[in-house]
Every structure is written in C-alpha cells, then in structure tokens.
Amino acid sequence: MINQAMAQGRTRDFGIRIGILPTGSQNAITDVAGIKVGHLTKIEGTNIRTGVTAILPHGENLFQEKLPAAVFVGNGFGKLAGVTQIEELGNLESPIILTNTLSVAAGITGIVSYTLSQSGNENVQSVNAVVGETNDGYLNDIRGRSITEADILTAIHSASSGPIAEGNVGAGTGTVCFGFKGGIGTASRQIPASLGGYTVGVLVQSNFGGVLQIDGVPVGVELGQYSFSEHITSADGSCMIIVATDAPVLERNLKRMAQRAMMGLAKTGGIASNGSGDYVIAFSTFGKNRIPHQNPTLKALHHEELANEDMSALFLAVIEATEEAIINSLFAAQDMEGKDGRKINALPKEKVLEIMRKYGRIE
Numbered sequence: 001m002i003n004q005a006m007a008q009g010r011t012r013d014f015g016i017r018i019g020i021l022p023t024g025s026q027n028a029i030t031d032v033a034g035i036k037v038g039h040l041t042k043i044e045g046t047n048i049r050t051g052v053t054a055i056l057p058h059g060e061n062l063f064q065e066k067l068p069a070a071v072f073v074g075n076g077f078g079k080l081a082g083v084t085q086i087e088e089l090g091n092l093e094s095p096i097i098l099t100n101t102l103s104v105a106a107g108i109t110g111i112v113s114y115t116l117s118q119s120g121n122e123n124v125q126s127v128n129a130v131v132g133e134t135n136d137g138y139l140n141d142i143r144g145r146s147i148t149e150a151d152i153l154t155a156i157h158s159a160s161s162g163p164i165a166e167g168n169v170g171a172g173t174g175t176v177c178f179g180f181k182g183g184i185g186t187a188s189r190q191i192p193a194s195l196g197g198y199t200v201g202v203l204v205q206s207n208f209g210g211v212l213q214i215d216g217v218p219v220g221v222e223l224g225q226y227s228f229s230e231h232i233t234s235a236d237g238s239c240m241i242i243v244a245t246d247a248p249v250l251e252r253n254l255k256r257m258a259q260r261a262m263m264g265l266a267k268t269g270g271i272a273s274n275g276s277g278d279y280v281i282a283f284s285t286f287g288k289n290r291i292p293h294q295n296p297t298l299k300a301l302h303h304e305e306l307a308n309e310d311m312s313a314l315f316l317a318v319i320e321a322t323e324e325a326i327i328n329s330l331f332a333a334q335d336m337e338g339k340d341g342r343k344i345n346a347l348p349k350e351k352v353l354e355i356m357r358k359y360g361r362i363e
Contacts, residue, residue, distance in 0.1 A: 010166070011214075011327050014353055015362040018215050018327065019320030021313075024188035027324075028164045029201030031188040032244045034058040034285050037203065038159030039170030039184070040151045047141040049338040052107070053170035053184055054155040055096040055203060055242055057283055063115050063127060066091040066291040068303075069283040070251045072258035074265070078238050078277020079104050082130035090251030091291045092283050095156055097131045098171035098205045098240050100140065103147035107131035110152025132279055134207035134238035136174030139338030164203070167332030174338060175207035176237065177329065178269065179225050180347045181336055182206035185329025189317035191247075196310065198247035200317035202261065206329040208276050209235030213269040214327055217359045219352055220269060227271070236275030239265060239326070243282040243318055248289060248304040253311055258282040260315045264322025282318075 011018065012027065024031025036059060040052040057067050069092035071083050081104055086092060094115060097107040111129035115121055136142060155170065164186050166172075172183030188201040209227040212220035220226035227235035241261045249257065258280035265278065272278045289303045306314075330347045337343040356362045 009331060011324060011331050016215055016356060018324040021189040021191070021317055021320055024190050024199055024201065026163050027188055028186040029188065029203040029242065029244050030161045030164060032199050032201040032246050032285055035201065035244055036159035036161050037164050038155045038157070039165055040155040041169050041173050042146060042151065043173065044146070047339045048144065048146050049140040049174035049336060050100050050136050050147060051170040051173040052147060052151050052155040053098040053205065054159050056156065056159045057092060057244065058285055061118050061120050062095065063093045063118065063124060064120055064293045066093045066293065067283045067285060068250045068254060068289055068291070069281065070255035070258050072255060072262065072280040074262040074278030074280065075272040075276050077275050078133065078279060080132050080279045081108055082128045085128040086130070092130065094127055094129050096242060096281060097152060099131065099133055099147055100142055100174070101133045101135040102142050102145050104131045104133050106147045106149055107152055109149045110156065113149060114153060114156050130281065132240040132281070134175055134205050134240060134277065136207065138176055139336055139342060139344060140174035141339050166328055168334055168336055171205045172329060175205065176344050177206040178209060178212040178220060180330055181333035181344045183329045183333040185325040185327070185332065187321040187324035187328055189321045191313045191317060195313045196247060198245060198314065200314060200321055201244045202318065202321040202325045203242045204322065204325045204329055205240040206326050208237035208239045208270050208278065209273060210269040210271040213267065214352065214356065215361050217356055217361055219355055222355045223348070223351060235271055235273035238277035239270065241265070241280040241322055243280060244285065245314060246285050247314060248286040248306055249284045249314070250289065250303060250305050253306065254282040254284060256311060257314055257318050260318040261322045264319040265326065267319070267323045268326045
C-alpha cells in the first residue's frame, strides 16, 4: 500500500532527477528572489472543486515598478487576459492570477481592486490585469462561477515566499493531466556561476493530455493510459506556465525563453492539442531593468541585457524546470471526487516507480 509520505512526495523524493542543472534551495519559482505565491482552494459540497493561484513578481508596487515580460502562445484555445498589452509594451504591471475558465472576469476585478487600493496608485485609471485559466469543468461546477473577487484578493494577500503547496491546491484544485489528477507544480534551476549564476523558476497549472513521459520513460504507454487509447479519448485541456528569472533579460529574449517552456511540456508527452490553451508568461525580476510607470524627466532608460549567445543556459533551465514542474504537479496530486460523483485518480506512484526502475532511471 502507498503510504502518506509517498502520497505527498515530489519527484526528487523518489530519486527521479530530471535534467542536469541543479535546483534552487526550494526547487520552486520562489527561488527567484522577491517572488511570492498564494493559493485560495475552494472545495465545497460535492460539486465545487476549484481555486485561485496568485503570483506576485515582486513585493512592491508592481504598477509603479513594472517588469520586462513576454508571452508565448503554444496553442491559443484559451482565455488569457492582458496578453496584448504585454505583447505591445513588453512589460508586466499586475500580479498574475490563475483560475478556472469562467472565473477570468473575477480575476480581472480582483486585480483591479488590489491595484487601485495600493498606496501611490490614487490617480490610476487603467490597469492591465493578467489572468490565465484552465477548464476544471470535469470535477468542478464551473458554470456556478463560485470564485469571487474576495477569493482573488485572498490569494493575493496570502502570497508568500518559500515552499509552495502543489497538487490539488489553488488553481490546480480541479484539474486533470494525462488522465490523472493534475494541479499546481513548480521547479527551479540554478545556472552555474561561470555562466552568470542566475536562477530560473517555473510554476504550472497542469490540465492537458497526451502520452505521459517521465524523464524520457513512456509511463503512459506502460500504464495503458494515454490520449486516443481506449481509456482516454481526448487530449484537450490547457496548461498555464509561468517562467521567472533574475537574469538581466528583456522582452525579446524573455519571449525566446517562453518558447522553450513548450519544449519542456513536450518532454512530458503533452501535445498541445486543438482544444488546449497552452500559454507561457515569462518575466525578469532583475532590479536595474524595472520600468517606472512615469518618466517625467524624459531621460532615456538604461537597461542591462545578456547577449544572445549567453542565453543557451537559460533556455536549458527553462526546459528542465518546466518538465519537472509538470511532473511535480502529478506527483503531488491526490485522488479527487467532484461534480456528479466523477472521480479522477492520482498518478499510481508505486506502479510508476516500478516502471522507472525497469528502465534504469532509479534504483
């Protein structure tokens, strides 16, 4: 029988080491200094299985001190609010909210209220609220639209640095991934000092399909559970991927980093199906590259930026951290019963570990 420790463990707790780069101390997006993450998990009655995850790129007034950012659309069957302004201006001015598809409007309202309430924003009359989503309607009564503005604000105000809860929490409460229980997952990578010593962190909301692979092992095939098999008929779903770094990278190379996140998703067996909304938001917290809301002196802004030839280690870090974050979301998730008595089982870890041993990936 699987014990409680195994039920709660992360990928590395079982000897699975994805990639070659070392992780940060928490192996989480919060290894990038200044980032905070908060969850609001809503499990009520038999039909409500949903929530909110808030990512705060820094703890100060983000509207007044914006960050370089970029978005990459892996497959656009989704509802990502705020994307066009990021594309146009190359910066991020709000927390990032993740929730379910029909709660994007609540996410926008919550961000607007939060931003307008901050000291220094008394004259603000427009804010680009960034809200991403996946559809948790299999386990959650999504049409009930149970997420409120107050829930969004709770997630924002509860955000903290340090370890991040994964699996059936926040925006991952009701999600399904590869036919198993999905959820929130996170991971990080540390670039060697000789290549700059920068940190890359990733957080995902996994809710998509394909043919599951773990560290190159065809786990989905071995388990006989994968998209288009007799067990699972659809690969549709979505994945939101948030990429953060403390490296001096501006919007053009942040876009290139965001593109590499989809390579990490592909390494897990995801296929970005027709009905999947797969989006990557990437930003840099490098202090000297903050963008002031107003520049009354009209002086030119001076930013630091890595050369193109120095980006490859960051690309690898994004790929590895995205792959591990997705697998962590599966390892952390637990069985869940939801709307209309529907049940999704968690990844069967004992069987998975047997398969990993068979392929020589763990002892």
